[in-house]
Amino acid sequence: MPALPDDSHRWRCGGCGNLTRFDVTRNRRTTEYWHFDLAGERRVEDTELLAETVDTVRCRWCGRDDAIELIRRQDV
Numbered sequence: 001m002p003a004l005p006d007d008s009h010r011w012r013c014g015g016c017g018n019l020t021r022f023d024v025t026r027n028r029r030t031t032e033y034w035h036f037d038l039a040g041e042r043r044v045e046d047t048e049l050l051a052e053t054v055d056t057v058r059c060r061w062c063g064r065d066d067a068i069e070l071i072r073r074q075d076v
Contacts, residue, residue: 002054002057002068002069002070003054003070004052004054005070007073008072008073009070009071009072009073010070010071010073011057011068011069011070011071012068012069012070012071013059013061013062013064013067013068013069014067014068014069015059015062015064015067016059016061016062016064018059018060018061018062021059021060021061022057022058022059022060022068023056023057023058023059023060024054024056024057024058025054025055025056025057025058026052026053026054026055027052027053027055028049028051028052029049029050029051029052030047030048030049030050031047031048031050032044032046032047032048033045033046033047
């Protein structure tokens with residue numbers, strides 16, 4: 001599975017050339033600080049990411065999940 005892009009990379013679909021639209025399924029493990037007001041309403045005030053994995057990246061245009069590649073951004 002392709003890695004998440006950083007500031008100098010982006011995804012590209014090798015099937016259709018799409019550079020802008022992807023459906024990303026990922027699993028995240030987090031620790032959150034929840035604050036409840038006196039009425040019982042919850043607000044998440046802080047989130048710490050402990051682990052993250054990308055399960056699938058699918059092209060929104062052609063639907064392929066086997067042709068996604070990580071390429072270097074040209075503007076960086």
